[in-house]
Amino acid sequence: MKTSDAFKETIKNYLDNRAAQDELFAANYKKENKNIDECCNYVMKCAKEGGFSGYTDEEVFGWAVHYYDEDDIKNISPISGKVIINRAVELTDDEKVKAKEMAFKAEKDKYIPEVKEELKKTISLTPEEIAEAKEEAKKLAISEALEKMKSKKKAEAKEQKPEEVQPSLF
Template identity: 25%
Template sequence: MKSNDAAISAMQQLLQERVMAEPALAIKLANPNKSMSGAVNYLCSQIKKSGLCCVEQSTVVSILLHYFNEEDIKDDGNVGCDIVVAKPELSEEDKEELKKQAMEQYKEEQLREIRRQSAPKPQPKPTATTPKAEEEINVQPSLFDL
């Protein structure tokens, strides 16, 4: 399984926040028979079994906690799925900062395009032709030449 590192770190953060609220949970998460990769595999298999393609954060946390709470759950092996983490709502300051960054990027792209368009175009190199060959092509016969 090629899990997204951002998704795994987000899941670990969710579990750490839960440990802060319930310190006794830290003992279950430290179980040597359980691993985060096993938890992610279990999560993916449970979501696939449910037929859903999108789940809420609370569902993810409950499935992960179920994996760590139950001793008889074994790692299902690699489950092929893509994990996407929804980003939280942005604050007004974050939106303004992103807007400024987008404007700067747009300006840079426009400047690059203007420079590219105003750059002198490469002129084709003149081909060397021999004068005799050129003269022969342009010679018109005359009736008075003998």
């Protein structure tokens, strides 16, 4: 199985930075018999042998450095597994506002069914009150529909109204 590009990139970035700051490691990092793919395989092997489902950055990067430090670590076969990489994501102010709104809506939506059930328990209407509420709702709907129709007819009448003809002076 091939190592994911994100995992490989994360390991390589760490090793590149380490080599830039540590001359002794830089020499090991340049070894011709070592490469980033096999390094990632070694890291995966160490993780699998460790038996845990999560490791700190220090542990993972430590295995990567160890791979380059030791000449007898070689011919590491690919290991199948899932890697989750922690990366900081920088959001714009607009993205932060939108994310906050979405989180608030999701949290609110989660409780709506619960609140509706609670209201059903606390509010009880008589059959007469239910019938009255239905009638009021029908009247309101009819009234709104009539207003829309009147507005539409007025708009149509304006469009069909002939233009007034100005008397010709000639």
